[in-house]
Amino acid sequence: FSLAMRELRNSTAHIRLTVIESLLIETLAMSTERICSKHELISGIGKDPNKYSGLEMCLSRLQNKFRLTFDERLFRSVRNRGYCLVQDVKISK
Numbered sequence: 001f002s003l004a005m006r007e008l009r010n011s012t013a014h015i016r017l018t019v020i021e022s023l024l025i026e027t028l029a030m031s032t033e034r035i036c037s038k039h040e041l042i043s044g045i046g047k048d049p050n051k052y053s054g055l056e057m058c059l060s061r062l063q064n065k066f067r068l069t070f071d072e073r074l075f076r077s078v079r080n081r082g083y084c085l086v087q088d089v090k091i092s093k
Contacts, residue, residue, distance in 0.1 A: 002091075015065050035081045
């Protein structure tokens with residue numbers, strides 16, 4: 001994952017990401033906890049957790065992009081807790 005290039009890639013394919021998608025992946029990958037709460041993810045994209053309602057739509061679009069390119073899931077929801085990555089994501093500069 002490259003935040004600067006806003007790109008998620010492996011040796012065979014890559015996905016161009018929106019700013020929000022990049023921030024979501026960065027928040028998930030940099031979290032000290034395995035599971036990120038919705039509050040943490042919304043804060044990670046610079047939105048007000050008490051007012052922002054578009055998180056699930058952004059996550060759904062990101063998951064679809066990843067599935068179409070790599071035929072796998074990038075993250076999963078953890079009931080009543082938040083979301084966690086199911087892929088090993090390395091951050092490059």
